[in-house]
Amino acid sequence: MASSVLYPPTQRSPAGALALSQQAPAILRSSPSTVSSSPLNALLSGSEKSEMWLQYENLILSCLRTGDDQAAHQCLKRLVARFGTDNERVQALMGLVKEAEANNNGELEDVLKGYGEILSENDTNVPIAKRRIALLRSMGRLADAASALVQFLDFSPTDPEAWSELSDIYLSQGLYPQAIYAIEEVLVLAPNAWNVCNPTIPRNLSPMLMHLSQIHARLGELQYMAATAPGVANGSSQKYLAEAIKRFSRSIELCDDYLRGYYGLLLVSKKLLNDGAKATKQPEDSEFALPDTSTIERLNELATAKLSEIARHSASHDRGWRGYSEAEVAAARELLAVGESAVKR
Incomplete structure (x- = not known):
């Protein structure tokens, strides 16, 4: 095989x-x-x-x-x-x-009913509970999926995959603080996921397969989205941006040449430099204080240089630089092009 x-x-x-x-x-x-x-026959036959x-x-x-x-x-x-x-x-x-074989919502409802019947007999059936949650989400019933996930986490609170899924559902509903909290639980449950660094692996993996740098980068992305959401207070926005810089920097520290980490770092640093990092009063809590302007400029230069290097080598299909997502490389080039046009103006 x-x-x-x-x-x-x-x-x-x-x-x-x-x-x-x-x-x-x-x-x-x-x-x-x-x-x-029969386990005994399978053992003796040697064919299994x-x-x-x-x-x-x-x-x-x-x-x-x-x-x-x-x-x-x-x-x-x-x-x-x-x-x-x-x-x-x-x-x-x-x-x-x-x-997969269902042709309409009615047939999917029948499958959902079957999952419910199995869970009524054994509510700790983890694979079926997860399939039910996934089906609810695919049918657009996000509130029901979130409720089922919360219920699932009541008896399985150490499942990082469930926390990651809950974070994605909260994000799709625009509930950024809740999404951040859920992905922080993933970080707590997978603190040692550092031994399989691969900068070309996309983010949309089970947390059990993700490198720690990918989890940090995902948390940074959520922090950035929360900071730029409509109606967010300026103090909260700077707090989110300060945390995003920390997360993206940590993701790069853990995994060299990680595109998403450098992309996020460039995005956050550009926003801070354009808005004026010191234009408003910094939070009193030093844990969430922004770096000084010179540090942000250096981070911006580093992220720009590394993204340019990744995009150049990836386009040339150089050895050691293959495997990056074409969509992510294209997004990096687009972000770099925006920066270049701003400099020319």
Whole structure:
């Protein structure tokens, strides 16, 4: 079996998901079509490997993304035969397949009802609880999704993935303080996520796969959005901007050449320099005091230089600079171009 099938599907681009789903027929042919559900027989036969079940699960996700429902059903059938329909992960995958095949809201409501019935028998079924929350959000029922997440976190308060999802939902509703609080919980729960630094990995990952610098950068983005929201008081705005600078700086310190960190740092420093960082009275709390103007200018120059370097090397496809998101590189070039036009004027 291809080892690439073991990679988390959240790290795959659409093209990568398509390439994997096209391997599904060959992988299924090379795997045993039936495996005993007895742990003893599976142990003695020697034909079962734990990686095989993870591959089936990842194949299901990729095949559903690309519309290959037939291969997804074959993988699901083998998981059901091995682990049974009472297995919580299998139940979640069964529900996910039904969601993907639903043609209208009525069918999605039926799936949602099925999740509710499972949870009524076992309200600690984590995979089903998460699928229900995800389905509520995809149906546009944000208030219900947020309420379900809060309820989920009551019995599982140490789940960083749930806190991250709650932060995103609060953000979509314009509730910036709540979104910031939720992502701060992710930071508290994943303080040691520092050992897999990769500046080219996008932000939209499970927190379990995110580097600590990515979490800091996300927090900085929320702080910046809160600072620039309509109606925010000037004192609160400067407090948010001061915290945003700290978060973006920390993300860069933890991961060299991290595009989102430098982009955020340039964005915040530009705003502070344009608005006049010392134009208003600084907060009394030194923890949230802005740096002096010369420091902000130096940070602005650093972020400009690094973003220019990343954009230049990425465009040339230089070795060691590949893998950045094209959309993020384009956004960086656009931000740099705005700065250049301002200097020319």
